[in-house]
Amino acid sequence: MAVEINFERLRQDILELGQIGRDARGGVSRPSFSQADLEARAWLKEKIKEAELLYRE
Helix, strand or coil: CCCCCCHHHHHHHHHHHHCCCECCCCCECCCCCCHHHHHHHHHHHHHHHHCCCCCCC
8 A cells, every 4th residue: 555645734744843832042842741742742643633543642
């Protein structure tokens, strides 16, 4: 089974995820269990659900 990658969607997802935890200098900081980390995890869970994949917590 061949998997096709939508590179534009992948690019947009990476850019969107990169906004979570962005600091004033343009970097990204998401220490474990920080608000930014929890937000990024929630974002990823939503993407997994949208793709109808399974995950374990």
